[in-house]
Amino acid sequence: MRYAQLVMGPAGCGKSTYCSTMQKHATDTQRVINIVNLDPAAEVFDYQPLVDIRDLINVEDTMEDEELHFGPNGGLVFCLEYLIKNSDWLKDQLCGGSDEDIEGEPDDDYIIFDMPGQIELYTHLSVGRDLVQLLQSWNFQFMIDGAKFISGTMAALSVMVNVELPHVNILSKMDLLSKGARKQLDRYLEPDPMALLSEVNTESAWGRKHQKLSEAIGNLIDSFSLVRFIPLDISDEESVNEVLMIVDNVIQYGEDFDVKTHDFETPDPDDEEI
Ligand SMILES: Nc1nc2c(ncn2[C@@H]2O[C@H](COP(=O)(O)OP(=O)(O)OP(=O)(O)O)[C@@H](O)[C@H]2O)c(=O)[nH]1
């Protein structure tokens, strides 16, 4: 089987850090997770990518090119569309090129795709969906990491509707919260959207004017069980493990797992902790 996670979220929310944290955790627990960088504007990340879109095309190239002359956002869209058009390149890099590998490969592949932060790529442009269809045609199974709170949830819903995949919302950077702040967090982790929205309602003219809309949004979020956020504290091994387990469960990884664990040797006690 081939398993994949697409990591999406606002700029700087910790997507690349999530990728490298999961990869390190996998190594520590005798699993192999590979990372593919699909951000053509990426400058730094703390992992060794299996595939890097920048080997195919770079945002700077599209901006400096005399004919194209894109700005950073147009350049990004161009790069991803270029990737889709040159999907054979990606297929070669991911699958070693031969169709036989895709059909008959006995080992599991588990790949995390580190995506660019521009949400419009997945909400209303076809690039995100094209990419997903491509990967699905190569037998990848999926999940998605969504964005922030009520507005993030709406964005996540919009992504879900557009790309038609199951997803898990992750609240990153938990290590930055004080103990007191963490205690208050529970109401946000599994919040009552109606209660949260009613707070918004009374506070502003906008809220009063759009009360019906807010209620409808609350109902929508509620009935799709969208508002569940999983906290991630990358400095806490337990937390990293829990997030990976939840995601594995969503993409149905590890259902025939006991066979797999014997493929690996005993862990090296000198392995670095995260
Ligand atoms: N303390 C803490 N810092 C984090 C965490 N995740 C990310 N950061 C920091 O936040 C900054 C951005 O993290 P990245 O992982 O590069 O975020 P990104 O979403 O990949 O960013 P873009 O690719 O630019 O959209 C870096 O300085 C990270 O060190 C976290 O869980 N805890």
Ligand SMILES: [Mg+2]
């Ligand atoms: Mg990044």
